[in-house]
Amino acid sequence: MMIEDQLRERLRKIEALFLGAATDGERDAAEAAFARLKAKLDEASRVDRPExxxxxxxxxxxxxxxxxxxRRYGLKPYRYPRxxxxxxxxxxxxxxxxxxxWRQFNDVHADLWTYFEQTTERLIRETISADAADAETVKEPIGLL
Incomplete structure (x- = not known):
């Protein structure tokens, strides 16, 4: 679970950077910044029509x-039938x-992808085979076993 703890901490840091909080003392300020972001959305909706x-x-x-x-920012995702x-x-x-x-999605998505890769690699090495390297490239087709 160490990788998961590292991921959680990294996600907290991204959010802190995104919201402008760099220390524990600024966490309250980060919450206020979050409220300001929601207010910006409301204002942007009045100035720029939602598309x-x-x-x-x-x-x-x-x-x-x-x-x-x-949903965190008050937007309502949806799908059409089919x-x-x-x-x-x-x-x-x-x-x-x-x-x-979109900016926050890209930052967090990159970290989650790295987490998935590291976790998959670790599980394969620990439970299936210590050699988890990619397949080698050969010049000629290899005959059947």
């Missing part, structure tokens, strides 16, 4: 992360969405 955006993701984990971030589970629609002011939601 509908269609986003497609490669996997369900990315979808879940994206939906959670949208859309794939990896497609998400959202209405938001473009500048707010790009600067806040």
């Amino acid at each position: 509908e955006m269609k986003l497609s993701f490669p996997d369900h984990w990315s979808v879940r992360l994206f939906i959670a971030l949208c 859309q794939r589970n990896t497609t998400v629609m959202v209405k938001a002011p473009r500048r707010f969405f790009d600067a806040v939601v």
